[in-house]
Amino acid sequence: xxxxxxxxxxxxxxxxxxxxxxxxxxxxxxxxxxxxxxxxxxxxxxxxxxxxxxxxxxxxxxxxxxxxxxxxxxxxxxxxxxxxxxxxxxxxxxxxxxxxxxxxxxxxxxxxxxxxxxxxxxxxxxxxxxxxxxxxxxxxxxxxxxxxxxxxxxxxxxxxxxxxxxxxxxxxxxxxxxxxxxxxxxxxxxxxxxxxxxxxxxxxxxxxxxxxxxxxxxxxxxxxxxxxxxxxxxxxxxxxxxxxxxxxxxxxxxxxxxxxxxxxxx
Amino acid sequence: xxxxxxxxxxxxxxxxxxxxxxxxxxxxxxxxxxxxxxxxxxxxxxxxxxxxxxxxxxxxxxxxxxxxxxxxxxxxxxxxxxxxxxxxxxxxxxxxxxxxxxxxxxxxxxxxxxxxxxxxxxxxxxxxxxxxxxxxxxxxxxxxxxxxxxxxxxxxxxxxxxxxxxxxxxxxxxxxxxxxxxxxxxxxxxxxxxxxxxxxxxxxxxxxxxxxxxxxxxxxxxxxxxxxxxxxxxxxxxxxxxxxxxxxxxxxxxxxxxxxxxxxxxxxxxxxxxxxxxxxxxxxxxxxxxxxxxxxxxxxxxxxxxx
Numbered sequence: 142x143x144x145x146x147x148x149x150x151x152x153x154x155x156x157x158x159x160x161x162x163x164x165x166x167x168x169x170x171x172x173x174x175x176x177x178x179x180x181x182x183x184x185x186x187x188x189x190x191x192x193x194x195x196x197x198x199x200x201x202x203x204x205x206x207x208x209x210x211x212x213x214x215x216x217x218x219x220x221x222x223x224x225x226x227x228x229x230x231x232x233x234x235x236x237x238x239x240x241x242x243x244x245x246x247x248x249x250x251x252x253x254x255x256x257x258x259x260x261x262x263x264x265x266x267x268x269x270x271x272x273x274x275x276x277x278x279x280x281x282x283x284x285x286x287x288x289x290x291x292x293x294x295x296x297x298x299x300x301x302x303x304x305x306x307x308x309x310x311x312x313x314x315x316x317x318x319x320x321x322x323x324x325x326x327x328x329x330x331x332x333x334x335x336x337x338x339x340x341x342x343x344x345x346x347x348x349x350x351x352x353x354x355x356x357x358x359x360x361x362x363x364x365x366x367x368x369x370x371x372x373x374x375x376x377x378x379x380x381x382x383x384x385x386x387x388x389x390x391x392x393x394x395x396x397x398x399x400x401x402x403x404x405x406x407x
Numbered sequence: 408x409x410x411x412x413x414x415x416x417x418x419x420x421x422x423x424x425x426x427x428x429x430x431x432x433x434x435x436x437x438x439x440x441x442x443x444x445x446x447x448x449x450x451x452x453x454x455x456x457x458x459x460x461x462x463x464x465x466x467x468x469x470x471x472x473x474x475x476x477x478x479x480x481x482x483x484x485x486x487x488x489x490x491x492x493x494x495x496x497x498x499x500x501x502x503x504x505x506x507x508x509x510x511x512x513x514x515x516x517x518x519x520x521x522x523x524x525x526x527x528x529x530x531x532x533x534x535x536x537x538x539x540x541x542x543x544x545x546x547x548x549x550x551x552x553x554x555x556x557x558x559x560x561x562x563x564x565x566x567x568x569x570x571x572x573x574x575x576x577x578x579x580x581x582x583x584x585x586x587x588x589x590x591x592x593x594x595x596x597x598x599x600x601x602x603x604x605x606x607x608x609x610x611x612x613x614x615x616x617x618x619x620x621x622x623x624x625x626x627x628x629x630x631x632x633x634x635x636x637x638x639x640x641x642x643x644x645x646x647x648x649x650x651x652x653x654x655x656x657x658x659x660x661x662x663x664x665x666x667x668x669x670x671x672x673x674x675x676x677x678x679x680x681x682x683x684x685x686x687x688x689x690x691x692x693x694x695x696x697x698x699x700x701x702x703x704x705x706x707x708x709x710x711x712x713x714x
């Protein structure tokens with residue numbers, strides 16, 4: 142069976158990160174296909190967040206290469222990577238807590254205006270971005286909170302705001318670090334619907350612990366264990382792999398299966 | 408609108424103040440108020456605690472003083488050159504300091520400021536411990552004689568208002584928005600594509616320039632440039648002024664500077680003069696322990712809760 146030539150938006154070649162006496166990421170060759178939702182899963186300490194930090198250069202790789210759209214971006218600064226269109230989120234919701242919800246989104250829109258160093262002009266010139274910012278807030282259902290101080294939002298809404306802010310910079314590739322972590326049932330549904338919605342026309346790489354979310358969203362899954370890739374494939378392939386079951390999924394995967402069976406039965 | 412009214416009221420107050428209070432004292436308050444506002448731009452709005460701002464105050468003072476004594480420049484030009492010298496020094500210091508965070512940032516600024524202190528101590532043109540004395544105030548634009556204290560006060564008031572306006576504008580500018588975002592969540596600002604160090608650096612330069620402006624003006628007021636202004640005590644004092652008045656509020660540092668300068672003036676004249684550092688230390692402790700948001704921050708809280 143010959144595969145058609147695949148279009149990879151992001152590729153890592155032998156990506157390795159060694160801390161003193163400990164290899165957190167070990168020779169990882171990751172290939173993210175354009176348009177996919179790609180999930181990175183694995184037990185705690187498998188190196189998922191470290192991979193994220195390497196891809197966005199918040200950490201320096203010890204060796205290996207990172208290619209974005211075929212270009213080597215291994216040497217770039219974090220902010221330069223962001224300007225290329227690779228935008229990340231963080232495990233703990235990344236918002237600007239004491240700015241208003243509208244201002245949060247506007248900060249992201251502002252950069253392309255080219256006036257971000259203008260300290261002698263009034264911030265009122267930013268008001269021309271308001272319409273665009275409100276439209277982005279509407280897309281995540283936050284239009285009613287535009288003037289709220291962000292710190293007062295619920296956790297789920299903060300994550301929604303974070304996604305709106307990320308969308309504002311029109312990323313080609315979104316990296317989401319545990320987008321549903323620490324959320325109640327309702328918020329998990331809300332955010333995973335949102336991810337599905339924004340995944341049109343772009344590529345998403347996400348670290349996620351919640352296997353319900355992964356089984357629902359991911360086109361492709363990479364399982365990490367002790368810093369190395371254990372296996373890759375779609376949910377059915379990965380969840381059927383006995384090594385994965387042993388290493389990580391175990392009961393959690395069974396539960397999903399069970400639930401699916403129950404859904405079918407009822 | 409309300410803010411506008413308050414500002415006009417304060418302006419009126421500043422205009423009539425010399426009828427009641429000694430103009431040189433008022434000018435001193437304004438110089439320190441500008442210094443504290445400049446410092447607060449960095450601490451309150453960029454979240455950077457500099458422990459070396461005396462270097463900029465002192466550099467402005469020495470450069471302006473030297474020029475007034477030796478060059479025959481008019482005072483406004485000497486002040487401009489002093490301010491630019493502070494900006495230049497700030498550009499160099501900032502480049503080195505913004506790479507570090509938190510306590511390390513504070514330590515780098517302190518170390519660099521100590522270098523500057525010893526330079527001024529040793530350099531022949533500063534007269535070492537004696538300082539530059541008898542600096543002439545000159546005539547503004549070659550026309551308006553500044554030797555009259557009242558005229559000098561209104562000149563200082565004009566400079567203060569210009570500096571205060573610039574700080575206010577910087578805080579409420581597109582640049583100020585990014586600065587606040589960086590203060591709130593630096594990693595997120597980076598991940599949105601902002602080179603955060605460049606923004607911190609620009610804030611550092613603006614703050615240094617305005618601190619030097621305050622120092623330049625102060626030298627003309629007192630006709631003196633001395634080591635006191637570059638000593639690390641001064642870097643500490645401006646932190647105290649800003650904290651007492653309210654970090655991150657626009658007007659707080661003005662009030663804080665007024666409070667500290669007034670206290671120093673009254674205490675140093677009276678019997679308590681020997682205890683001045685103990686009393687200031689006590690004020691600092693009380694401020695940090697019980698009203699962290701400072702006078703203005705506390706008033707704003709009170710207003711929020713009761714109206």
